[in-house]
Amino acid sequence: MGLFDIVIIGGGPIGIACGLEAQKKGLSYIILEKGPIVNSLFNYPTNMQFFSSSERLEIDEIPFISKEAKPKRDEALEYYRRIVTSNKLNIHLFEKVLDVEKVDQTFQVKTSKGAYEGKNVIVATGFYDIPNLLNVPGEDLDKVAHYYGNPHYYAGQKIAVVGASNSAIDAALECWRKGAEVTLIVRGPEVGQRVKYWVRPDIINRIEEKSIMAYFNSTVKAIHEDSIEIINEDGETLSLPNDFVLALTGYKPNFKFLKMLGIHISDDKKRLPEYNPGTMETNVKNLYLAGVICGGMETHKWFIENSRIHAKMIVAHILDKNHK
Template sequence: MQDVLIIGAGPCGLSAAIECEKRGFSTEIIDKHNVVHSIYLYPTHMQFFSTAEMLEIGGVPFALSNDKPYRDEALAYYRRVAKHYQLKISPYEEALSIKKQPDGTFQVHTRKRSGTESVKEAKHVVISTGYFDHPNYIGIPGEDLDKVTHYFREAHPYAGMKTAIIGGSNSAVDAAMELIRVGADVSVIYRGSEISQNIKPWVRPLFDSLVTKQRISLYLESSVTDIRENSITIKNISGEEIIVDNDFVLALTGFRPDRKLLASSGVELDDGMEKPSYNPETMETTVPGLFVAGVIASGRNANEVFIETGRDHGRLIAEYLSSAKTV
């Protein structure tokens, strides 16, 4: 039996394990994928908005020649941190359910990629799962076509293609910039009156310039209402419908954490069953001994919690366990 079982091997899960280990608690991390899988799913050439210092965990320096790291540098850093602390990580093992026992401990039912199921026991459990497995679907005709994806990895497959991007966040703008570089015909459709104010400041002027030069077609206060094999239908705020020739659609409409594991374990959920109830000073949920860390603690807006804020959740948990002497 471990003192602390952590579900999710993202940066916040790794940080929680490190903080608990530092205070003498035995830990194990399980993840249905591998270490920092969410970052692996980021676009191949993505550069972080945050500085390297804000992404550090466990006191291990994230040394770079430039200020803001790229995706591959972050992957290498978190692998190095996990190896440095010799964290016990069981990759490709999914948590199916969490059950609290009469003696106050927990049993976590898991399944490996091979299909083998088992039960892990722990005195405490930390849920630190991400959200990249669960995109926000629009719910429009044609969204299930092969030409539509909710993930953008790199621009090469779209070279010379008429590509529509649905969304107005950093991911949408970054994708548009990469697509232009490979010669794609790019349209950006966003329901807001302007692109997000949180666009990376070194990218925003370049994007605005491409829109001004009409190299990117920008449709504001608009939405895609229908997707067909060779076109999309865009409806603007005045009700006008515009049919645009189209080869591919990138529906970059964000993601949401999966609450099923939380709900099945008995944790109370607020905000329309979207946000777990927890003590922000300890990260303990309404189920004693069951904690949350990272983006799973957020509500409908997954951007409430970033790595730079969620990485501190593990310290709060470890300090609480240590001071309460509950192990």
């Protein structure tokens, strides 16, 4: 396949931004995406609306026009797809990276469909692939999901939504509006403070009027075919009739993959990968990180809007090294 200047792992918005920047600067590159274009966004809830406004989701100053100030999932899918196709980016879809090995001064990248060689590698894989598990009996039942798609599926059903962040709150409200009987189970004392400001009052009002039942300072003890057991704030075990469980307790980066690459990970709860914030280069020479993966377990730290710059930083550093 030849030797690429850059192999980009991950075809999300930031991976695409890296490909665009490499193309503009005359560097050879390939983007490897294990699913469709912007696979993580494709797996977002059907009706999801971004917290950021459309201009903050733009890459390479390509205008993003949306019906509302804050675009929805389908608008974002269309925007990033058009960027890929209009710019004829060299992206390989449905091609999962299986192994990366540094041999002398280059990286050997093996995928589900082939093998590639690169002088530099950029990892822009995000954090949406691995859910934070509840680790309770019954979590492996078919009725339990760690991802949420369309509320129509849950109409007329008794569902328990576990979590207090945007994904959990959106799911609870949407499913309730489609006729589901919704119970919200929250580990902390209140709805998350980072919930979208136009959504948070809505869920609080629904809880106060008891349209949605909420158990705060509560945890899941076990899940059964027709019920869910929780431990409430008084330490009591309650058994609630239940058809489905949406365990929307967040996600985490693939630390196993990062360690395989030789990237150092901090030992604290943040599990921060080691990289130079001025160049985005990791402790492994010519291996870079871009996007939300830079935040380790602090998945709220980096977004599209504040990590778009990573593409320009990385490519600039690569060009600077080439000229020395």
